[in-house]
Amino acid sequence: MTHPNRETGPREAAELIRRPRRLRTSPAMRDLVAEYRLHPEDLIQVLFVRDGIEEPAEISSMPGQYQHTLASVLEAVRRAEAAGVRCVDLFGVPREEDKDADGSAAWHPEGILNRAIRAIREEFGDRLVIMADTCLDEFTDHGHCGPLTTDPKGRTVVDNDASVALYRRMAVSQAEAGAHVVSPSGMMDGQIAGIREALDAAGFADVSVMAYSAKYASAFFGPFRDAVGSSLTGDRKTYQQDPANRRESLLEARLDVEEGADMVMVKPALAYLDILREVAEESPVPVAAYHVSGEYAMIEAAAANGWVDRERIVLESLTSIRRAGADMILTYYATEVAEWLRDGRR
Ligand code: PBG
Numbered sequence: 001m002t003h004p005n006r007e008t009g010p011r012e013a014a015e016l017i018r019r020p021r022r023l024r025t026s027p028a029m030r031d032l033v034a035e036y037r038l039h040p041e042d043l044i045q046v047l048f049v050r051d052g053i054e055e056p057a058e059i060s061s062m063p064g065q066y067q068h069t070l071a072s073v074l075e076a077v078r079r080a081e082a083a084g085v086r087c088v089d090l091f092g093v094p095r096e097e098d099k100d101a102d103g104s105a106a107w108h109p110e111g112i113l114n115r116a117i118r119a120i121r122e123e124f125g126d127r128l129v130i131m132a133d134t135c136l137d138e139f140t141d142h143g144h145c146g147p148l149t150t151d152p153k154g155r156t157v158v159d160n161d162a163s164v165a166l167y168r169r170m171a172v173s174q175a176e177a178g179a180h181v182v183s184p185s186g187m188m189d190g191q192i193a194g195i196r197e198a199l200d201a202a203g204f205a206d207v208s209v210m211a212y213s214a215k216y217a218s219a220f221f222g223p224f225r226d227a228v229g230s231s232l233t234g235d236r237k238t239y240q241q242d243p244a245n246r247r248e249s250l251l252e253a254r255l256d257v258e259e260g261a262d263m264v265m266v267k268p269a270l271a272y273l274d275i276l277r278e279v280a281e282e283s284p285v286p287v288a289a290y291h292v293s294g295e296y297a298m299i300e301a302a303a304a305n306g307w308v309d310r311e312r313i314v315l316e317s318l319t320s321i322r323r324a325g326a327d328m329i330l331t332y333y334a335t336e337v338a339e340w341l342r343d344g345r346r
Pocket of ligand 1: 136185222
């Protein structure tokens with residue numbers, strides 16, 4: 001069908017009552033009618049802290065991101081707070097010799113992640129929400145998210161219930177260290193219920209659980225494996241979701257809420273905005289999305305080549321994640337974007 005104006009021509013163009021372009025005529029007008037905005041308060045800065053290093057080490061596949069020392073992670077948290085970020089999410093990278101089959105450095109009070117949580121809580125108290133990753137893969141010598149076992153058919157598998165038992169200890173140790181939020185990312189069945197029960201039994205009824213509800217077995221996690229010095233060979237396809245599936249995410253999110261999740265998350269973000277939208281429409285609890293390492297690395301690589309406008313593409317990506325339904329976004333860009341927003345850019 002041809003548009004009526006095509007036939008009548010510009011002379012009769014005034015008959016066109018609806019001209020959506022009117023609301024795009026100036027920056028002020030566009031700001032006025034913008035439906036979604038980024039706020040520093042909705043951005044969660046993801047940080048890595050590594051044991052046994054003297055200086056922060058830049059992550060080669062994530063230029064601009066670091067494996068921090070205890071001193072430099074505090075510096076990074078100060079910068080995040082100054083920019084208006086209200087939450088940091090911490091991952092620990094243990095020394096190679098501290099890895100074992102169960103990942104015991106994960107719940108040791110002197111494990112690197114717990115030391116970092118404690119130091120940050122000491123300095124920042126309740127001014128910032130301290131979120132900790134509650135998963136064993138950084139700490140196991142095989143790189144899986146829980147201990148391995150042999151099933152009745154002789155296959156090596158990640159032991160679901162044994163993993164949850166260890167997550168319970170890890171979550172309690174993180175709460176003891178001062179985490180306000182624990183965030184189990186291992187995709188084991190029943191992990192939220194197990195952790196909730198353990199936290200409550202240890203007197204941490206106030207510590208919240210952010211569930212990685214819909215987490216896909218994704219190639220977008222590639223650079224993260226460098227970031228945490230992962231020992232993984234193989235994949236996580238028997239516990240993380242198949243990218244081909246949609247309904248499963250609704251089930252996962254629903255189960256997590258039933259098990260007591262205070263917040264749910266979808267991960268990765270951009271390739272899963274449909275999932276994010278659906279989870280956000282159903283969820284009775286706040287919804288997060290995780291703009292992951294591969295999403296960061298792709299932007300950085302393209303920007304370094306001058307192929308895309310880095311700042312615009314970062315803001316567009318994060319705004320689209322908000323538009324799809326995320327209340328908050330975990331991202332490696334949080335502090336930087338918060339600084340841009342503070343300077344009036346968006
Ligand atoms: C594992 C974990 C991963 C990420 C967060 N937690 C990696 C994985 O599941 O393989 C990925 C984060 C990112 O890619 O930015 N506990």
